[in-house]
Structure formats: C-alpha cells, structure tokens
Amino acid sequence: MCGRYASIKAPADLADEFRAVDATDGAATADYNVAPTKQIVTVVERHPRDAEGTPDPDRTERTLRMVRWGLVPSWSKDPKSGARMINARSESAATKPAFRRALNSRRCLIPADGWFEWQRGPEHKQPYYTHYADGRSLAMAGLWEFWKPKDDPDEEYPNGLVTASVLTTEAVGPLAQIHDRMPLVLPSDAWDAWLDPDTGSDAESVASLIAPPSLELIGQLQLRPVSPLVNSVRNNGAQLLEELPPEEVREPVQLDLLAGPNPS
Template sequence: MCGRYVSVAADSDLMLEFEVQEPPDDDLAPSWNVAPTDPVRIVVQRRPRPASEADPDGAQARAVRQLQTARWGLVPSWSRDRRGGARMINARIETVTQKSAFKAAAAKRRCLVPALGYYEWQKNGAAKIPHFLHDPDGHLLAMAGLYEFWRDASLADDDPDRWLVTCTIITQEATDLLGEIHDRNPVIVPPHRRAEWLDCSSEDLAVAERLLAELPPARLEPYIVSAAVGNVKNNGPQLIEPVASATQPTLEL
C-alpha cells in the first residue's frame, strides 16, 4: 500500500512538470510526511468553471489541466458522511474498476498525485523497518489516482465548504526488490502516458481498464530511513535521509 509520502515541490514546479494551465486557488505547505486525510495536491483535467450560470461558452470550454487540492482518502459521492475516507487512501488495481466506491471515478475522474517519493515499512520479525522509495534519477513521481466530489448536506448552498474533494492512490502488486519490502506499491504513470490517464472525456470504464493494463511496472529505488517517520507529528527533510541498517532503530507498529 501507500500510506505516507513526500510532497514538497513548489506549485510553480508542479505546473511546469505536469503542463498545468490553471493554477490552484489556495496555498498548501510542503510536507515530508503526508498522512491519510491530509490535504494534498492533485493534477486533473477538467473544463474551467463558467464565469456565471448564464455563460454557455464557459460551460463548453475545452478541458484544461488544473492543479487542485484534495483530501487524501476518497469519499464516494453517495456516502452518507465523510468518515470513511481514511480507509480509502488506496484502491487496488485489480478491483478499482469493479468496486462501487471507485469505478465511477475510474471512468470520469482520474488524476495524478505528485510525490518526491513514499515510505514503506518492511517486516522484520515483530518490528518494521521504514524505507523511502523514489525515482532513481530524482524525478517527481506521478502516482495514478482518482478523485471524487462529496456534497455535505448539512451545510447551506452558499457555504464554501459544502463540497469536499477527496482522492485515492491506485496500488499494484510489487515485484522484485520492491516486493521484498512490501507486497504493494503505487501505480506510477510515466510522462508519455500522463495525457491519456488524465483524459476522461470518453467517460468509458474500459479506457481506464486498458490504461491500467498497459502501464509498466514501477521503477523505484529504496533505502532505509529513520523510524521517526512513523510519527505523523514529525516533518522535515531529515525524514528522507538514509540511515545505516545496522544502526536503524526499528519501530513497533
């Protein structure tokens, strides 16, 4: 699975890397220890909002890439409340197009979740050793994700918080060295497939199934980091500094 990751790139760098045309309308601090339910940046491709309800040209505008903020942990549109989102930070590639919580988003609301890398814990007896997994060349990862809109019926129509945007990260079975650390890893979308992944204009679930089947295995490099990453209160670049395995204090989880 993917339960913690690093998101520290500046918005300007994300816009350049992912060819985003529409910037976010809020500020989001960088985080070296992103945890479930935290606000995160996602890249989506949507039509711009019309200037007004009487602006038909705006409503028909061509979809553009946008950098938005979403809460990590998907809440389906039909959910009665938002509490279940913390349990849906990941969606399995094997069932994402079948489960009711994800299949509508897989067809209509695919996104990219940028990350410098992510953390995973390798079992070592009763303890678990944290690793940081990243691109071998230092490039940003584009994790395959889905996003969803949930309407809070308890809030008024003019309340700016009435709509909650949430997201999930798709995972697949890990292979080779990654599989020795943990049996799952995020699905990584390579640069030449990002446009296809973000294009949901067909709203066809079969397109999502085809794309997921064609994406190559993740190519990531791991190394051991401090057990301090296990505490969500810890944050800072020291969390991704490598430590020697012989001196690594293990963390009981």
C-alpha cells in the same frame, strides 16, 4: 499500499513539470510526511464550464488542485468514511461502488517526491523510501470525488468536499521485497490519457492504463532505509528522507537486488 509519502516541490515547479496551471491558491506547502486526511496536491483535467455551468466538450484545462486524502463517495452520508479509503486497488476499482464512477471520469495524478513503505520483520517494521533516481516527481495514479450533504448544509463543509485515493497495484520486481503492494506509478507518456476526462468511455483504454509499472520504470527508482521517525505523523522535515546507516537498519533487504541505475 500507500499510506505515507513526501511532497516537497513548490507548486510552480509541479505546474511546470505536469504542464498544468497552479490553482492551489498558496495552500500547498512542503510536506515530508504526508499522511491520510491531509490536504494534498493533485493534477486534474476537466472541460471548462461557461457561466451557466455547461462544459465545453472541445477543450480541457489541466490544473493543480488541493484535495483531502481519503476518498468520500458522492453517495456517502458521512464524510468521515474517507479515512478508510486512502487507497483503491487497481484490480478491483472498476467494480467497487466507491471507486467505479471516479475511475470512469474523475482520474487524477498525485505528485510525490517519493513514498514510504514498511518492511515487516520478525520483531520490527523497517521503513523504506522509494523515489526516482534523477529527482523528478513520481506521478501516482489517483481517483477523486466531490461530496456534499444530501439534506441540510454541512457546517464543516458548506461548499462540499473534494477527496482522493491513491490507486495501488502489485509490487513489481525487487520492490516486492519490502511490501506486496505499491502505488500505481504512471510514466509520463501515460499522463495525457489518464487525465483525459473522456477516456472512461472506453473500458479497454482504462484497463490498459492500470497495468502494473514496467520493469524499465522500476529500474529508474532508488530505494533506501530511513529512520523510524517517519512512523509518527508528528515528525516532519528533510531528516525523514536521509538514508539510515547500515548498522541501524532493523530488517535489512539485499538492496543490490534492485534494478540498475537510472538509464541515460
């Protein structure tokens, strides 16, 4: 699963990296301990609409937007349900009522500097941090939805609520030593097809995009044990990403089994 991650790059840098326009309106700030129900940065691509709300089928616009982490289906009566839907299993998203519409036409990328996962040991859970060795952003596959109350206007969300989930997949290679699930990380050559709002008309195309990451991609990642301070959402800051000294690692794994260094 993916329950915490770090998102610390400035929106301007993310916009450049993902070839998008920054539409976060200054709401995005560095966060070393992103937790469910927080506002997060996403990359979305939509057909622009004219003054009457009609989409232009010949053009798309890619933007950075803020949404709440925890998908609320459009048919939900209560937006609080999103707290239980921070992740969507890639293997079953196409058949789940909460996710299948979003998988067809509301896919997004969720930029991250890295994600946290906890290895369960006999007595303790040891957090690990996984990131690209060269420092570029991870592109986690995501789904987004728009919710608004069906009857009376909602006092808390009078304009509706936009939410998102992170797609997860089976952990690949050495990452399975930590947990059996991981976020679905997409390589850059898959971004355009994933974000294309029209790709959903071809079920086979979508299925090919949600395959587990390749061993080549996994080989570009680094994994390190970090402080259990990350366990609390109240803790934040660069210290959460620092490697834990070997003598303080509660449930060590054989990190030498990880794939090699980032290829040139």
